[in-house]
Amino acid sequence: MRLKSVNPKELSIEALRLFTGRMPLLTAGDKTACNTMTIGWGGLGSFWNRPACTVYVRHSRYTFQFMESNDYFTVSILPKERKDALTLCGTRSGRDTDKIADCGFTLCYGAGDAPFFDEAELVLVCRKLYAQDMTSEFVIDSGAAASFYPEGDWHRMYIGEVVEAYQA
Template identity: 40%
Template sequence: MKKVDFNQVLNDYNEVLPKGVFLTTKAKGEVNTMTMGWGTAGFIWNQNILMAPVRKSRYTHQLIENSEFFTVSVPLNGQLKKELQFCGTKSGRDYNKVEELNLELGEVEECNVPIIKGNDLHFICKIKYQQDMVKENLAEDILENKYPDKDMHTFYYAEVAAVYQEE
């Protein structure tokens, strides 16, 4: 893997995000990954920032609350579709997704949260700010269409500490 510049990969990331990427976190020795299809990347506080929404009901939420980092692994070429589908529909409470899917984890120097190998890009993200959604502040059409069960997100704003590209 080689390190690459955040701005060079921003367009690729934003193009593939709606198709799904892997958000991985680790706390108390336990690793979990989920499929993330919403989020954004940009420049805030003079830093490259990736914002990742995680629903409070998700097992990943429980882990990310006890971590300073998460990683985002991005399949730019349509690979790992079955794995993304599984990670988007199965809970880490019920499955060890890494073992179940035989996912290969990779270490990075910036943190102890692994990446999911076999993806093209990997963002190493250090959480700088988090905010729980307030349903009273949300437009009614979004609340009705995207949150019928009122299962709101926490938004995690993270500095992109590094970006790796698999060779």
């Protein structure tokens, strides 16, 4: 494996800019089956005094079933020159194509057999701590949210403890 293990508590500030300007891949599953998707929303910080990563997945996404049936997920940052892979993983469904094979990714596995890609620059392996559906009744700024949910296909929020990290 090309990536090296690093302590999640010692990630640099630059690594904490994961969701600003870069579109990560969210991957869930295990050694028997998995799926990946490009995500645009997320956050890093602290939750219950643990390093944490928050991601959001719509119920309609194929990755949702993998998030629901596994205790771990990964968030991977690819090099900028792999924009083609991010586009493919953000526009095609794993129900219809093997996105991992189509992108030529090399699968690796972290804690809980959580799948990630050796081609990444940075990988966070997360153990789910909390999940909750987002609903309109809790939206404070309806103007900010309205354009994202015209069909009512709301996201489920997942907060995971970052238990492993890998960097190129």
